[in-house]
Amino acid sequence: xxxxxxxxAIVFAVVGLVLLANQRAAADGGIPLAAxxxxxxxxxxxxxxxxxxxxxxxxxxxxxxxxxxxxxLTDLGIGELTRDAKGNxxxxxxxxxxxxPVDNTPPSVSPVHxxxxxxxxxxxxxxxxxxxxxxxxxxxxxxxxxxxxxxxxTTTFTFHFAVSNQGKRxxxxxxxxxxxxxxxxxxxxxxxSLSCTNLRQ
Amino acid sequence: xxxxxxLGNPVSYYTMxxxxxxxxxxxxxxxxxxxxxPVRVSHAQDDGGVTLASLAGKFxxxxxxxxxxxxxxxxxxxxDCATAPLVVPYNFARLEQETRDAAGNSCGVPTVTSAPVAGxxxxxxxxxxxxxxxxxxxxxxxxxxxxxxxxxxxxxxxxxxxxxxxxxxTNTAxxxxxxxxxxxxxxxxNTSASYITSAFSVAGSVKGLVLSETFIRQGxxx
Numbered sequence: 483x484x485x486x487x488x489x490x491a492i493v494f495a496v497v498g499l500v501l502l503a504n505q506r507a508a509a510d511g512g513i514p515l516a517a518x519x520x521x522x523x524x525x526x527x528x529x530x531x532x533x534x535x536x537x538x539x540x541x542x543x544x545x546x547x548x549x550x551x552x553x554x555l556t557d558l559g560i561g562e563l564t565r566d567a568k569g570n571x572x573x574x575x576x577x578x579x580x581x582x583p584v585d586n587t588p589p590s591v592s593p594v595h596x597x598x599x600x601x602x603x604x605x606x607x608x609x610x611x612x613x614x615x616x617x618x619x620x621x622x623x624x625x626x627x628x629x630x631x632x633x634x635x636t637t638t639f640t641f642h643f644a645v646s647n648q649g650k651r652x653x654x655x656x657x658x659x660x661x662x663x664x665x666x667x668x669x670x671x672x673x674x675s676l677s678c679t680n681l682r683q
Numbered sequence: 684x685x686x687x688x689x690l691g692n693p694v695s696y697y698t699m700x701x702x703x704x705x706x707x708x709x710x711x712x713x714x715x716x717x718x719x720x721p722v723r724v725s726h727a728q729d730d731g732g733v734t735l736a737s738l739a740g741k742f743x744x745x746x747x748x749x750x751x752x753x754x755x756x757x758x759x760x761x762x763d764c765a766t767a768p769l770v771v772p773y774n775f776a777r778l779e780q781e782t783r784d785a786a787g788n789s790c791g792v793p794t795v796t797s798a799p800v801a802g803x804x805x806x807x808x809x810x811x812x813x814x815x816x817x818x819x820x821x822x823x824x825x826x827x828x829x830x831x832x833x834x835x836x837x838x839x840x841x842x843x844x845x846x847x848x849x850x851x852x853t854n855t856a857x858x859x860x861x862x863x864x865x866x867x868x869x870x871x872x873n874t875s876a877s878y879i880t881s882a883f884s885v886a887g888s889v890k891g892l893v894l895s896e897t898f899i900r901q902g903x904x905x
Contacts, residue, residue: 508867512741512901512902513902527749528774529749529772529774529798531798531802532802544804545804552801552803552804553802554802555802569764575684580804582800583688609901610780610792642778643742644743644745644778644779646743646899648903649903651744651899653778653899654776654778655745655776655778656796657796657809658793658809659807670804671806672802673799673805674806675773675775675797675798677778
């Protein structure tokens with residue numbers, strides 16, 4: 483009986499030590515990409531500018547030689563995304579964009595639109611990496627995969643990101659942004675200063 | 684029935700009591716082992732706040748703010764704002780990963796995107812660097828502290844230690860910070876900044892810096 487009691491105590495202690503050791507390994511050895519799989523809610527905010535034809539006010543490539551006007555905007559976005567163990571993700575995003583500085587025109591509210599992301603690199607020791615994202619008009623997310631039926635590419639982004647709170651939070655900053663003018667050519671986004679936070683659901 | 688059993692088989696009764704006691708002790712040991720780390724920190728907070736040493740570890744941060752850059756007439760180079768003809772306000776967003784040691788020293792790598800407030804046709808400027816910090820004061824009771832940082836172009840972080848190989852000092856700054864969430868979250872606000880003339884910076888060319896940043900612990904406390 484004493485042996486049984488002693489064994490019981492040892493089992494509890496060993497299991498506890500192993501679990502604690504695993505937690506500390508996560509702290510010391512970093513957060514693996516696979517640990518980021520799951521559902522997240524996200525918010526984004528910042529500023530960016532777009533280039534418009536000075537006569538028609540239609541979007542125009544910011545590198546165009548024709549006369550154009552630059553319109554600074556503020557952006558707030560909210561959405562949800564699903565990420566798989568390889569760092570692929572699919573999200574649904576809604577954005578509200580207003581003039582900067584604000585004026586007497588109402589903000590523009592985008593329809594909810596999907597975006598597909600691929601993690602291009604990730605360092606589990608520092609918890610930092612980069613993601614390439616393509617936004618679409620049409621199509622739909624099925625978990626982290628994308629049904630591209632009827633989807634048209636509209637915008638591409640790259641993000642640098644950093645993971646925290648044991649993989650429950652991911653902060654991101656936009657490092658490139660391209661909004662297509664025609665098909666998948668041209669870019670009517672000029673400069674930008676945008677960042678996002680993903681919180682695990 | 685229980686009384687009869689106790690009287691009828693006292694050896695079995697005491698054995699059961701001991702077994703229950705042993706199981707209870709084992710469970711306590713298990714629980715204590717599981718939450719040993721956090722318990723240590725919680726006690727520190729209950730008694731006297733978060734210790735500086737408990738802030739050691741890896742953190743990720745996101746921040747944003749605005750500043751004014753001063754340029755020469757051709758908009759080709761930075762110039763001291765005292766004489767510069769061109770003054771341009773910028774918004775910026777930044778992401779940072781840093782490691783802190785138990786003494787309050789830190790080394791971090793920020794990625795910053797900046798854009799003129801008025802907008803331009805050009806893509807945002809994206810820059811990286813190395814930020815080396817030294818905690819200059821910390822009150823564990825309030826969780827408030829101050830930190831002085833040096834910003835470098837180049838260099839690398841090896842944990843909280845800075846390898847200055849190839850690094851050029853570009854600026855110095857001070858921050859006030861406040862700790863929350865049992866030492867897992869730190870809010871920073873910039874309180875001063877000064878740029879130094881170097882191959883990558885010009886003294887006096889940056890004014891009106893406003894920056895706040897939130898650091899979140901990446902893993903668990905040691």
